[in-house]
Amino acid sequence: GGEGEGGGEGEFACMDHPFLPGADMTFMGPTCEIDRADLEQKAALLDLRDRPRMIKRLREQKQWEHRPDEHLEQAFEEGVPEYWRGKRKNNMWWRFQPKAMRRDLLAAELYAVRTYTKAIVDLALEQ
DSSP: OOSSSSOOTTSOOSOOSOSSTTOSOOOOSSOTTOOHHHHHHHHHHHHHHHHHHHHHHHHTSGGGTTOOHHHHHHHHHHOOOOEETTEEOOGGGOSSOOHHHHHHHHHHHHHHHHHHHHHHHHHHHHO
């Protein structure tokens, strides 16, 4: 089954690998019923809800205030590259990150919150 207890298909099967590629931490523990697809769907929804705020933040910057809407759409999708000492920074550190990075980070945050919440509830239920 896909719901409730257990680690069925499409769910975290007690992960023993990083949630994000290249992450240096691994989430393990009693989180088998957390559904990755559900987290990714919620992250996409949160990202879309944040779109107007991101567009507003871009428009507030002098170099973006007169740009066409297509440029803002492109920035929402691809992010706005940043550079340090002549080299392009990793997109994780850009102020305006690419959509895929934003959503991966949101999904990781949702996973962490659910993991901690579940651990607290599990601990409380043991009492």
